[in-house]
Amino acid sequence: MRASYYLERVGYYRLMGYLFPFRRPGSDDYEAGATFEEAVARYEFDQVLRSLIMEAICNIEVAVRTAATYPAFGVASPVFANWIHAISAIRNIAAHHGRMWNRVLGIIPMRPNSGPWQHMAGTYPVGRMYFALLAIKALLGSCAADVNDWRDRVSNHLRPLLASHDHRQSMGAPANWDQHALWR
Numbered sequence: 001m002r003a004s005y006y007l008e009r010v011g012y013y014r015l016m017g018y019l020f021p022f023r024r025p026g027s028d029d030y031e032a033g034a035t036f037e038e039a040v041a042r043y044e045f046d047q048v049l050r051s052l053i054m055e056a057i058c059n060i061e062v063a064v065r066t067a068a069t070y071p072a073f074g075v076a077s078p079v080f081a082n083w084i085h086a087i088s089a090i091r092n093i094a095a096h097h098g099r100m101w102n103r104v105l106g107i108i109p110m111r112p113n114s115g116p117w118q119h120m121a122g123t124y125p126v127g128r129m130y131f132a133l134l135a136i137k138a139l140l141g142s143c144a145a146d147v148n149d150w151r152d153r154v155s156n157h158l159r160p161l162l163a164s165h166d167h168r169q170s171m172g173a174p175a176n177w178d179q180h181a182l183w184r
Contacts, residue, residue, distance in 0.1 A: 006040055017099055018042035021170065045161060046101055050094040052154050053133075056140045057091045060084075063143035073142045075112055082110040083135050090132055100129060101161065102170035109135045116181055128172025134182045151183065 006015060015036070022034035064084060067073065073080055086109040094100065108127045111117055124131050133154065141147040155178050161167045162177060177183065 003036055006036075006043075010043060014097075015039045015043055018046070021102060021166075042101070045157075046099055047097075048157055049100045049154075050097065052150070052157060053090060053100065053136065054094045056136045056145070056150055057087055057094070059143045059145035060087060060136070060139045061091075063139075073139055075138070076114070079110045079112045083139060086132065087136060087139070090136075101167075103129055105129070105132060120182075124174065125172040128170075130168075130171045130173035130177060134180075137183065155183075 016039065018039040019030060019034055019036075019042075022031045022038070023029070024031060063073075075083070086105065086107045089105070089107040090100075093103065105127045109132055111120060111126050111131070124134075137147060137151055140150060158171075158173075159178065162171065162173055165175075168175065168177065174180065
């Protein structure tokens, strides 16, 4: 691994953010197996995830600008407005190369109280990326974009990382995340 290459182009502090989950609680030491290569692998993983999220958000932004009414997106107006606000914040994180996969969201998407969403109450943390991806997919389904292609590409990208319970927990995803009715 060319450590100097990544340190010069990405920066020490950005890369170390990807090793932060491996720190021992209350210590500056890392768990066994935490390596610079792991930080680079997480950084590269996150680059692709940011690109996939930005692609979806761009389609949603165009559809929102041209939509005449909120019901076109299949969620109540307050939920729709909240989701657009949350997705705007996620877009800014992605646009500024922020970490995505294990982020605790500052602007939390609301969970709708109707339809298939009502069965999720208390099941998945709404402040984590998995729930945000469900909201993005729901909005993307109301756009001209090919939501199934996007979902499949995101699933294929996430699957290796989310094989780990700890990584699923960091994203707020259940064990069967890719089979969830709102994701399928």
